Amino acid sequence: MRRTLSIAVATVLIGTLGSGPPARFGLGRPATADEIAAWDIAVRPDGKGLPPGSGRARDGVAIYASRCAGCHGVTGREGPADRLVGREPREGFPFGRDPALVRTIGNYWPYATTLYDYINRAMPANAPGSLAPDEVYSLVAYLLWRNEIIADTALIDARTLPRVVMPARNRFVIDDRRGGPELR
């Protein structure tokens, strides 16, 4: 009872007498534009976050060979790290039925922008964050070309990358499990 009363009183007094917890404490400090820019690396499907720069598949050949092939294989199909290249199976998206199928960029990734975001964020694994924007664009173009999604002459930049339509683009559905007796 006393507690209820004091909460009620505090609610009335918030912002006037300071006798209860405030709506906000004012802790932390304002972020500067520079520190936001330094960390704000995310790239979205609409292209927001993509930096200036560009690259073509042919520019990515040598970069892939020196920075990526050691883990992902000479053609992107060999591993031992994730297989990057491959359109098979070309029909039906039967990954749920067949555990032997390997999910690649060409047959599974729904957004091309994710390639830029991830390579820039985390690759190569032994020197993450070390690639310049032109190098990342070139690798993105190279991998899209190897997966038969763009031509080897296509220029990939902040304007063109969001327009690339990935083969698996329309395969993804939002989680529809809701608990309760129904199994989904």
Added chain:
Amino acid sequence: MDPVRISRRHLFTATAGAVGAAVLHRTGLAQVEVPPDPTKVPGHVPSELGQRSPFERPHRVVGGGYQGASLTPLQDLCGIVTPADLHYERHHAGVPTIDPQRYKLLIHGMVDRPTVFDLESLRRLPAVSRLHFLECSGNGGPAYRNLRPDVSPQLVDGLTSTSEWTGVPLAMLFREVGVRPGARWFLAEGGDAAVMARSIPIAKAWDDAMIAYGQNGEPLRPEQGYPARLLVPGWEGSANVKWIRRIEVADEPFMTREETSKYTDPLPNGTARQFSFTMDAKSLITFPAFPVTLPERGWWEISGLAWSGRGRVTRVDVSTDAGQSWVPAELQGPVLSKCHTRFRFLWRWDGAETVLMSRATDETGYMQPTLAELRKVRGLGTAYHFNNIRAWRVRRDGSVQFGLEE
């Protein structure tokens, strides 16, 4: 008493008795001097840091390098809390070393006041402590495909652990920065070499998400995100971004690699389920289980863990006849929401071959499905969220093996 350890204790006692004097026991690398009668000599003095008994050597099973994982020894634990040094791990680029003095959490995007919180300011805000499980969504794969008889609870389901987490509700931080109308998602980004990033619906922040800095009464272990991590209770482990350094509030999800290429669930109808955060209800018998051999028939206590990402476990049924009949097990308190719950079931083994199973039901009425039921709706090729009923086959010789014959 935990029956798992009976045989080991017997072994030590028998050896000591046979020699009849102080003997040196080899336990891994340590040699332990055991007096013939511990009541006749003073014990060791207090120490700055306690250690396990040298006779107890629980350990994680490790695999995969810096993109790898380590598995909690579920069969060696009692109660519901996982000791912090046995909490499972799954990293995407190893465990970073972060100086707490230089730690920053940046919150920006669709907010009125882009703000940097240091550790001190996070700790100054009103704190909460809650017990929750964390489970990798890939946990339990060995119970879904290519079942083998010679796997322990640790190898089947060791990517789940429970801790008491202490931190600040994310809702409080969001009130500090002033989330703008129209915000529906936020990006949670880690300070590891993968700069691990996941998009989270903002409703989870207003519900029960927190920025945690404490684990089982002390600062987070580095392997669990020191100095601070996101905790989204009941949701798949990878969404609980460790070493969190940036939160960007937005109107749409970012479609990072970890929510498109990975952590999506292909289904038999030619689609893939995305943002499947919630861990469905699940249970696992941790005793008796491989590699235990029951030495004799008679009374044994079946024990295990049950949990649900949707709330409390309301019921665990146990079958001692391969699923023909089910009887409710005792739920050991406290039974907490989105938390491991210990269940117990007294069983009189008559020496015949049989199969033991457990089946959890949560407060939404969801019941843990059979392997056949789950495969029917998810497909044999699906990835992640393998919460089907587990089975342990008890042989006539008392040996216990995982799984049903397929």
